[in-house]
Amino acid sequence: MARKLKTYQTSLGFFDLAIAAPSMKAALEAWGADSNLFHQGVAKESDDLDVIEATMAAPGVVLKRPVGSKAPFREHAELPTDLAGGSPKKTDRRQPRKASKRANDDAAHRKAALAFEKAQKQRERERAKEEAARQKERERRQHAVDKAQGALDAGRRKHEETAADIQQQIEALEESARDEEARWEKEKGRLEDALRRARG
Structure with missing residues (x-):
């Protein structure tokens, strides 16, 4: 059974x-509040009939008006125009109408509660859709990272193999150079002996 809305x-x-x-908790969740505004004294249950009628006409929808104004609540509201602290404008000093029996009509509340549940489910579907899109994006990024990491690892292995091959070639050339130096020293000694003998 749908819970009565406030x-x-x-x-x-x-x-x-x-x-x-249906509850303060549901209101805080819909507002996206990360703390209990009711305990802090900055949120309350309204007894203003105009506000109640506006919200009951769109249960579960967060309605707005410029802060501190007496403008009617709407789903999309304009920003306040007196933020710069200019000359104060005349405000509507009418007292808010108190809730009447009409606002407590059970049938209207049941209808509003069902509409709230529908709006809440719609918000949950939108959140799930957004989370699925975020998860898909995370997976796409991870796939790109894995691919780039794989290419880097393969490049590093190829470099290490090539560097090892070049090192082997260097060591072989150095050994050949040492052998050639030893051979030359031996041959040079023999040739110098022959030269000395020829000079007699």
Whole structure:
């Protein structure tokens, strides 16, 4: 059975936020809050009939309005226009209408709760889709890294084999050079003896 929805309000950044949700926890999750704003005193259950009607018309959807304003809550709100601290504008000083029996109508709440659950499932599907896309991207990057690492390892092995072959050739040439030097020293001695004998 769908849980009865309540309307919750808070302020985050440039906006006041409101949502119809079955619990404070669900509201915090929908707002993307990483701490309990209710315990901190910056979020509350709303008793403003206008806010309740707006959220119950779109349960599970985070509605916004410029922070500190009395503008109606909407899914897409404009940024505040008085952030620079200019001259204060006249504000609507009407008192918020208190919730009436109409706002507590069970049928309306059941309908709103079902709509909230539908919106929550849609958010969960979107999160799962985003996570799947992130996982696919991680796997693609890992595949590229593995391929590049494999090419580097193969290149290193080829270099080491070639360097070892060149080293063998160097050692063989050095040995040949030593042999040639020894042969020459021996032959030079013989030829110098022959030269001395010829000079008599």
